[in-house]
Amino acid sequence: MESEIRVRFAPSPTGKPHLGNLRTALFNWLFARRYGGEFILRVEDTDRDRYVEGAIEAILDSLRWLGLDWDEGPEVGGQFGPYLQSQRLEIYQGVAQDLIDGGYAYRCYCSRERLDEVRKEQQRAKSSHPGYDRHCRNLSAEESKKYEDQGVIPVVRFKMPPEGSTTVDDLIRGKVTWENELIDDFIILKSDGFPTYHMANVVDDHCMKISHVLRAEEWLPSTPRHLELYRALGYQPPLFAHLPMILGPDRAKLSKRHGASFILDYRDDGFLPEVMVNFMALLGWSLDDKTDIVSRDMLMENFSLDRIGHSGAIFDKEKLLWMNGAYIRQLSQDDLAERMMPFLKRDLPAETGGIDMDYLRRIVPLAQERLKTLGDSAGLTSYFFEEDVDHDSGQLVQKGMDVAATLVSLKRACEVLGVLEPFDLHSIEEALRSTCAELELSGRQFFGVLRVAATGRTAAPPLFETLEVLGKERCLKRIKLAIRRLESGASTAGSTSPVS
């Protein structure tokens, strides 16, 4: 059966794609890759009212970013194209006509006003079968002609069987049955000549020889309509697998307030694409109920429908952050430097100027442990790139020290570091440790002063490494700046002499 697997991702370009959309794409892609099948991308752009400019590009960008390549679809083509539904209108119109001719569908001339009236009346009467009242289902040829002569442009509705039931044997959820009488005669072709989702979806899944439909659970209620369409058209339906809902930790439908975003926002926030793939794969599927880090290769080797659960999958932003940090720590330093570069360019102040890749590579080991997202890059490392740093005198002066003692320690550090040759980790550490002893300060005090002086921060990576990477010139410049700042603050209090 392996070569027969053909699955599709069928997004509607109605806005920016979000995590849930791409989870569906990923599961389809993994299923295809696991079994040597084909992954087809089809754009369901038949709802012109909800069409959003730029949405198709955003979908393609998201797939590309995640590395979910498609075997057929926009840009790559394929033998069952076109893959944009708006370019297939004649096919749907032909099928609609066939359904009318076969007695499975009919033209409906009801006005919006009439339909509104019917709906209101059903609401008033608390109808147990709300929906279209089948007014046009049995129009005579004369009645239809009357409407046509008046220039009313009809829609085409599908004749749902008024009784019986429809059952889908879902690969994940098992058998689910609906009473047909609860489903109204839904529209398959709109008055603008565009098909509805139900119609276009069924026709294309058939024409494109789709073997399995893996889609979000929200589409489950559409499935009886689809199955009735397949039956009327004499098509063999594909197999269905409805993926579990994605929920927030409070088990409510996932939303922004749970920290969920549009997929490209994760990219811009500095999540790694391989992390998103790993994280999304676990939203409904699991390797063994306990393994969190599952590489793309492992996913491709192990993905299967029988490990997809049917209860909701919980989205946990903390876990995503943790996972991103864990992947970042596994990257080679060169790779991480490459990935940080665009974020630094984006986020560092413009006056920072160009960033030297070799310099960045030396900074990477100092940031790697602490980065949760690439978006933290500038925040964590800006002091390596900025010309000057800010000094808060309150932070410079350590516990148990005063301004005068702080100035003494800074001046002494300046002298010691100024003559240090070579300016490397070993000599910096040796020189500063003995200066610390000579000044009779604790390490926390002396190194605390120097940390704030060199970086402008109280929390930074290990001090000696940081000083080494900053280089002698920058270190001295900053320490002198700290001295001047302290003195100008202190001079108002009338204490020490200026530094040379």
Ligand code: GLU
């Ligand atoms: N166009 C639908 C969507 O936006 C596709 C649903 C399906 O896969 O059948 O998700």
